[in-house]
Amino acid sequence: MPIIDHFKPPGFATDLTPENQTQWSNFLSTNYFERSKKGSSDENDGPRKQFFDPTVDEVDSLPKEEIITWSAFPRQVAVSSTGDLQRWKKADSTRAVQDEYCEWSVHRDTNGRILWIDFTSEGPEYWKVMAQLQPETVVELYRKHIAIDIDQHDLFPAGQYEPLNRWNNSTSNGAMHLIQGANTLGAEIELAGGATIVRRRNGELVSNEQDLILCSGYGAPKRHSDPHIGAEINGLAREGRLITLADPVGLFIQGCDFSGFTLPTHNVTAAQCWHIVRGTQERPLRVRFAPPDGENFTVSDVQVDGKAIAFGGQIADKISIALAGWATPSTNHLSITDGCRKVSASPLAAVAAAAPAGALATRR
Amino acid sequence: MPDSFPTRQYPYQREAPNVLRTAEPLAVLAPDTLHRFIVGEDDIKAPPGAPPLPVPLDSVTLQSLNDPFARLLRSKKPHPLTARSLVSALDMDKSMQRLSFVIGEGLQIPFTPDTADLARQLRVAVVWRSDNELSVLLSTAPPFDDQTIFLQVIGLDAQANLFNFYERRMGVWSWAGNSRHALSAPTRGKGPFDSHVNGALVMKELKLPWPHWSSEAAFELPGLDAKAPVLQEELIAQRTGAQELEPLVRTGIRRWTRARVTDALAGDTIVDVPALLRHLLSATTVNLVCSVQESEVRPPGDRLPIPITPFLDANLLLDELALPVDMDGLTAPWQHYKNMLVTQGYELRDQTGRLAKRGDIHFAFPAFERSNEDLAVVSELIEQGVLSTRLAACLAMVDFPNPVWSQRREALLRHVPTSIKRGIQGWDLATPILASITASPTSMDPTSPEAEFLKLWEIETGWEDTFGRRIKDYLNALQNRLNDANGFNDIGRLVESQRRRARKRPLLEFSLTLPRATKLDHTNWRMTTTATIERS
Numbered sequence: 001m002p003i004i005d006h007f008k009p010p011g012f013a014t015d016l017t018p019e020n021q022t023q024w025s026n027f028l029s030t031n032y033f034e035r036s037k038k039g040s041s042d043e044n045d046g047p048r049k050q051f052f053d054p055t056v057d058e059v060d061s062l063p064k065e066e067i068i069t070w071s072a073f074p075r076q077v078a079v080s081s082t083g084d085l086q087r088w089k090k091a092d093s094t095r096a097v098q099d100e101y102c103e104w105s106v107h108r109d110t111n112g113r114i115l116w117i118d119f120t121s122e123g124p125e126y127w128k129v130m131a132q133l134q135p136e137t138v139v140e141l142y143r144k145h146i147a148i149d150i151d152q153h154d155l156f157p158a159g160q161y162e163p164l165n166r167w168n169n170s171t172s173n174g175a176m177h178l179i180q181g182a183n184t185l186g187a188e189i190e191l192a193g194g195a196t197i198v199r200r201r202n203g204e205l206v207s208n209e210q211d212l213i214l215c216s217g218y219g220a221p222k223r224h225s226d227p228h229i230g231a232e233i234n235g236l237a238r239e240g241r242l243i244t245l246a247d248p249v250g251l252f253i254q255g256c257d258f259s260g261f262t263l264p265t266h267n268v269t270a271a272q273c274w275h276i277v278r279g280t281q282e283r284p285l286r287v288r289f290a291p292p293d294g295e296n297f298t299v300s301d302v303q304v305d306g307k308a309i310a311f312g313g314q315i316a317d318k319i320s321i322a323l324a325g326w327a328t329p330s331t332n333h334l335s336i337t338d339g340c341r342k343v344s345a346s347p348l349a350a351v352a353a354a355a356p357a358g359a360l361a362t363r364r
Numbered sequence: 365m366p367d368s369f370p371t372r373q374y375p376y377q378r379e380a381p382n383v384l385r386t387a388e389p390l391a392v393l394a395p396d397t398l399h400r401f402i403v404g405e406d407d408i409k410a411p412p413g414a415p416p417l418p419v420p421l422d423s424v425t426l427q428s429l430n431d432p433f434a435r436l437l438r439s440k441k442p443h444p445l446t447a448r449s450l451v452s453a454l455d456m457d458k459s460m461q462r463l464s465f466v467i468g469e470g471l472q473i474p475f476t477p478d479t480a481d482l483a484r485q486l487r488v489a490v491v492w493r494s495d496n497e498l499s500v501l502l503s504t505a506p507p508f509d510d511q512t513i514f515l516q517v518i519g520l521d522a523q524a525n526l527f528n529f530y531e532r533r534m535g536v537w538s539w540a541g542n543s544r545h546a547l548s549a550p551t552r553g554k555g556p557f558d559s560h561v562n563g564a565l566v567m568k569e570l571k572l573p574w575p576h577w578s579s580e581a582a583f584e585l586p587g588l589d590a591k592a593p594v595l596q597e598e599l600i601a602q603r604t605g606a607q608e609l610e611p612l613v614r615t616g617i618r619r620w621t622r623a624r625v626t627d628a629l630a631g632d633t634i635v636d637v638p639a640l641l642r643h644l645l646s647a648t649t650v651n652l653v654c655s656v657q658e659s660e661v662r663p664p665g666d667r668l669p670i671p672i673t674p675f676l677d678a679n680l681l682l683d684e685l686a687l688p689v690d691m692d693g694l695t696a697p698w699q700h701y702k703n704m705l706v707t708q709g710y711e712l713r714d715q716t717g718r719l720a721k722r723g724d725i726h727f728a729f730p731a732f733e734r735s736n737e738d739l740a741v742v743s744e745l746i747e748q749g750v751l752s753t754r755l756a757a758c759l760a761m762v763d764f765p766n767p768v769w770s771q772r773r774e775a776l777l778r779h780v781p782t783s784i785k786r787g788i789q790g791w792d793l794a795t796p797i798l799a800s801i802t803a804s805p806t807s808m809d810p811t812s813p814e815a816e817f818l819k820l821w822e823i824e825t826g827w828e829d830t831f832g833r834r835i836k837d838y839l840n841a842l843q844n845r846l847n848d849a850n851g852f853n854d855i856g857r858l859v860e861s862q863r864r865r866a867r868k869r870p871l872l873e874f875s876l877t878l879p880r881a882t883k884l885d886h887t888n889w890r891m892t893t894t895a896t897i898e899r900s
Contacts, residue, residue, distance in 0.1 A: 084683045207584055257496065305614055
């Protein structure tokens with residue numbers, strides 16, 4: 001029997017009716033897991049024999065959960081900047097550079113003081129499916145988490161959900177879910193599948209993080225996320241395990257390292273400013289950083305590493321994003337592929353061709 | 365071949381040559397008793413002809429030690445004398461969460477029959493954290509049941525805001541001093557303070573990609589035999605990436621620095637101003653930085669990211685002082701770098717001189733920046749009103765293309781008053797420094813650092829923009845040099861001369877930390893404002 005009947009919504013979200021949850025599960029399984037298991041044999045990148053769909057495939061032993069974490073701050077911004085101030089400014093300037101599966105929006109008062117910062121790790125696909133099945137729920141959630149008076153036509157111009165609507169397309173007007181082109185659940189599933197291919201080159205198994213991602217072509221080498229996720233998964237694959245993504249599939253905000261936070265009052269801790277507003281304690285999807293209700297200081301009065309918070313990026317530095325994988329204890333499934341992936345078309349074209357309609361950008 | 369750690373085993377050879385050289389338990393030392401052995405104080409107290417030994421700590425001092433490790437030793441008998449038993453004992457305190465981190469300078473050199481015998485210096489840093497701060501740090505190496513391998517502990521006294529240093533010495537635990545002992549003679553630079561030079565936590569590879577640490581940038585340990593039993597040890601198998609140690613160390617440095625500076629400012633007089641200003645005008649210690657790019661993996665676009673801070677104190681000038689400089693980070697053509705490794709004869713050798721590989725360490729272009737400890741003091745001095753941003757900027761802009769070692773900037777220390785009194789408007793360092801420099805005959809020499817400072821100080825209005833433009837011009841010149849093959853090689857010469865200088869510090873105790881450019885002579889180079897190099 002497969003391990004689970006169906007995938008639950010990301011973060012154990014309870015937005016969808018039971019019937020629609022099944023639809024969500026079928027969507028994931030058919031559109032992403034099936035494709036990711038297949039890969040591309042033409043490109044020496046499939047089938048991915050050590051990657052399985054837990055709603056469809058049977059495995060010989062119950063898998064164990066493995067959590068893989070990485071820093072939320074966009075590494076590519078960090079390495080291309082001259083220092084902290086510049087990189088925080090860059091990262092806060094546009095969602096387009098927030099490519100580590102975490103995006104944020106900074107809400108300020110008329111004096112420029114930060115009142116709250118919202119961080120999200122919710123994949124766009126879930127919202128698109130929800131918009132098709134329960135559009136009224138989407139409107140409710142936007143009104144609850146972004147602004148109470150949002151006009152539904154802002155979200156559904158011409159009757160169809162627009163992920164890049166004005167309440168979700170900037171770093172200052174709200175961030176409901178991920179919109180950066182590479183921050184998708186589809187990319188996550190494809191990355192996981194691609195990373196399960198154990199590659200041998202010149203008689204040696206490839207194991208170095210950068211070598212792996214360049215050889216297998218499953219993501220952007222210079223991010224925190226892709227190389228690290230790929231290396232961890234490939235490490236399990238080299239042990240001969242069967243691997244998949246744990247249920248519920250999705251990214252989550254694993255936590256924030258509060259070492260270095262200083263508050264203007266001893267009565268409140270940084271942890272008390274960390275409000276999980278969607279998801280669960282184990283799988284936070286959306287977090288707001290703001291003083292607790294009733295306190296008369298702002299986020300701008302909080303210091304991180306001795307500096308007053310002026311950018312969401314200063315907190316992103318301290319946030320870990322995660323995904324959960326499942327790996328079987330059994331280790332007799334090793335399948336080795338000789339050589340690297342051969343990309344026949346441009347990488348973008350190759351993955352776009354494999355993606356379901358209406359979506360879904362690659363992480364390349 | 366097992367690693368050896370001669371600089372971690374007692375004694376601290378450079379500073380205490382008369383200390384008994386043994387790690388073996390000594391029967392004369394009372395078991396399960398916390399001793400003291402502070403190098404600089406206790407090693408000189410032995411009777412004539414007798415080797416100095418740890419002595420049992422007096423009861424007043426014993427009770428005053430208020431970190432979790434001291435509390436453990438007071439309450440638990442027998443004392444844990446191995447890493448394994450110590451971890452087990454500290455784990456009993458459920459108010460703390462344990463994390464372990466792995467470091468080793470040879471851990472990224474793949475294990476093969478040819479490299480099997482390399483001394484890779486595998487070490488473990490075990491941290492217990494509580495309330496988001498590092499409470500206890502254990503530094504050791506396998507085998508974890510060994511009673512002679514080095515075992516060093518740092519404990520945070522959260523009330524006194526300082527760190528206590530301990531080591532297992534000759535079969536007993538000894539208190540080796542606290543953060544304050546690092547600051548002045550006769551203990552400054554001795555014992556643990558030869559590398560914890562300011563009494564703070566030290567992680568010399570503090571930033572991404574944390575070279576030599578297992579981290580999210582390089583988590584696997586290809587330098588170890590995949591079948592080695594040590595890989596099954598929980599401290600290694602369940603390790604956390606060094607990216608999570610960095611914030612703990614930064615917070616610890618800041619906590620101690622704040623306490624230390626606040627103490628110094630507590631009365632109406634700062635009695636040792638040079639001890640504070642040396643953190644701006646000289647480099648009391650250094651941090652190791654490098655490119656985020658692996659040295660053997662071609663980067664996208666064939667451009668190698670180059671760290672900026674070996675060539676500019678960006679942490680201070682651009683971040684802390686926010687001088688406006690609008691440009692991207694530095695890069696260089698990959699081929700220039702690969703060619704330089706060959707033409708300058710880069711190689712890595714272990715402690716025994718064995719050749720590990722020809723080429724660079726795992727991440728490209730290791731170099732040095734001014735330390736976070738030094739920056740923390742300057743930042744604190746600015747925040748507490750001792751240093752104005754303008755004075756800090758003018759001093760830091762003297763010889764700014766040489767952020768780490770600058771004799772010119774260091775020479776200005778002679779103009780720092782020994783003490784200053786707090787005035788009605790607070791602390792005024794600018795007046796006495798300016799007066800001393802102006803009165804100095806050397807200020808008449810236009811090439812002197814004094815003259816350079818005066819010219820910077822003369823710019824009263826718009827100094828931020830002016831300094832920012834100078835830095836930008838310099839960085840543009842530097843980028844042009846990096847783009848040019850000869851220019852890149854010159855920068856390589858400069859960096860190698862900095863490495864040679866750094867190797868003399870106790871902090872750089874392991875050979876595999878840095879490559880050596882074996883085909884370069886031993887000229888010392890410095891950078892100019894046009895990004896050319898000249899002999900220093």
